Amino acid sequence: MYTIKTYLMAQTLEEAYSALQKNKSNVILGGCGWLKMTRKRFWTGIDLSGLGLDRIEQRDGWLEIGAMVTLRQLETDPALRGLFGGILPRSVERIVGVQFRSCATVGGSVWMRAGFSDLLTALSVLDTEVELYHAGRMPLEAFFALPRNREARDILTGIRIRLDGRDAACCSMRNTATDFPVVGAAVSRCGPGWSVAVGARPMRAVRVPEAEAALAAGDLQAASRAVEALGYAGNLRGSADYRRKVAQVLVRRAAEEILHREGKQ
Amino acid sequence: MRIKLTVNGRQFDRHVPADMMLLDFLREQGFVSVKRGCETSNCGLCTVWVDEHPVLSCTYPAARAEGKRVTTIEGVTPEAEEFGRFLAARGAEQCGFCSPGLVMTVLAMRRELRNPDEQQVRAYLAGNLCRCSGYTSQLAAVMSFLKGGDR
Numbered sequence: 001m002y003t004i005k006t007y008l009m010a011q012t013l014e015e016a017y018s019a020l021q022k023n024k025s026n027v028i029l030g031g032c033g034w035l036k037m038t039r040k041r042f043w044t045g046i047d048l049s050g051l052g053l054d055r056i057e058q059r060d061g062w063l064e065i066g067a068m069v070t071l072r073q074l075e076t077d078p079a080l081r082g083l084f085g086g087i088l089p090r091s092v093e094r095i096v097g098v099q100f101r102s103c104a105t106v107g108g109s110v111w112m113r114a115g116f117s118d119l120l121t122a123l124s125v126l127d128t129e130v131e132l133y134h135a136g137r138m139p140l141e142a143f144f145a146l147p148r149n150r151e152a153r154d155i156l157t158g159i160r161i162r163l164d165g166r167d168a169a170c171c172s173m174r175n176t177a178t179d180f181p182v183v184g185a186a187v188s189r190c191g192p193g194w195s196v197a198v199g200a201r202p203m204r205a206v207r208v209p210e211a212e213a214a215l216a217a218g219d220l221q222a223a224s225r226a227v228e229a230l231g232y233a234g235n236l237r238g239s240a241d242y243r244r245k246v247a248q249v250l251v252r253r254a255a256e257e258i259l260h261r262e263g264k265q
Numbered sequence: 266m267r268i269k270l271t272v273n274g275r276q277f278d279r280h281v282p283a284d285m286m287l288l289d290f291l292r293e294q295g296f297v298s299v300k301r302g303c304e305t306s307n308c309g310l311c312t313v314w315v316d317e318h319p320v321l322s323c324t325y326p327a328a329r330a331e332g333k334r335v336t337t338i339e340g341v342t343p344e345a346e347e348f349g350r351f352l353a354a355r356g357a358e359q360c361g362f363c364s365p366g367l368v369m370t371v372l373a374m375r376r377e378l379r380n381p382d383e384q385q386v387r388a389y390l391a392g393n394l395c396r397c398s399g400y401t402s403q404l405a406a407v408m409s410f411l412k413g414g415d416r
Binding site: 001002003004005006007009029031032033036037042045047049072093094096097098099100102103177178 | 266283284286304305306307309312315318319320321323324325326328329331370373374388389390391392393
């Protein structure tokens with residue numbers, strides 16, 4: 001369990017940002033599910049939950065999701081079921097339980113850049129941008145590439161996803177229902193272009209450009225081979241070879257789900 | 266720091282440590298139905314409602330509950346006892362340690378889902394672990410409770 005000396009319920013983002021700059025051991029509190037597993041000693045815990053960052057809105061061709069939106073909100077928001085093949089609710093519905101998902105936040109999940117994140121795997125195949133209070137807006141991949149030390153003092157205020165009408169699907173393999181994924185996959189199609197991502201390798205989700213080109217050429221076999229060629233590692237949930245095999249199946253299933261829906265239309 | 270909130274309809278105005286979790290606050294105020302199970306945000310034993318949403322009180326900072334309505338099993342006693350009778354009738358009640366969290370989740374589910382099927386119920390309750398029952402008798406009790414059927 002972490003320790004905090006003082007608690008700041010921020011009234012403005014500027015207040016939260018300047019509090020964050022004041023002391024290296026000040027921290028932004030997300031859902032706290034992971035933070036509480038650490039023994040870190042913080043000075044000020046900065047809470048963003050009073051800033052209206054808990055909204056999901058569609059504006060000017062973008063889906064905007066605030067940093068304090070919970071995973072449970074993603075799962076139950078009626079509009080999200082009809083967007084991108086329902087990939088956002090699908091991606092989070094197997095994470096621990098309802099109570100956990102009512103605590104865990106989108107901002108915390110994205111900020112952590114965790115390998116096991118089902119949400120990041122899904123966001124990787126959508127046209128996703130991350131919004132930081134100081135550094136501004138950037139594509140998800142640019143956010144991933146930021147050096148941790150430099151942006152560590154910034155605040156993630158939300159994400160936005162271009163409403164480009166794409167269809168998407170994701171799936172994961174888990175040893176037990178509520179456990180972390182052994183490996184996960186997400187696929188999307190926007191016009192002629194495909195996107196493929198594999199997560200929980202167990203490293204962070206990555207796009208697979210060779211698999212995307214193969215799907216665009218209608219070659220599921222070649223897509224499978226490209227997924228096979230990715231880097232995987234072993235841990236207590238599965239070996240690298242096991243993940244390599246399962247990932248190919250998951251990518252194929254997700255692609256077939258999209259093709260199946262297209263066939264129906 | 267100072268927080269004001271309501272627990273089971275009663276106003277509380279207390280000074281709490283900045284890193285206190287809601288679970289410890291509630292137990293300190295005498296709501297000892299709230300149990301700590303895993304301490305890894307997984308088991309659901311510590312489930313309470315914040316503004317009607319079931320949350321893990323072991324993971325929810327007490328300070329974040331400022332101005333919120335918190336409900337524990339002590340605040341929904343008649344309904345909890347009614348469901349308890351369904352559990353007992355199916356032999357689903359064993360050591361009882363996980364029951365308060367399970368009951369709070371089942372009662373929240375009853376408010377949230379309309380005529381859920383067994384799959385939906387399983388998905389909703391997946392975050393409540395029980396090391397005794399194996400879940401089959403629990404699930405039977407929950408389904409019959411939701412249908413308002415025979416005990």
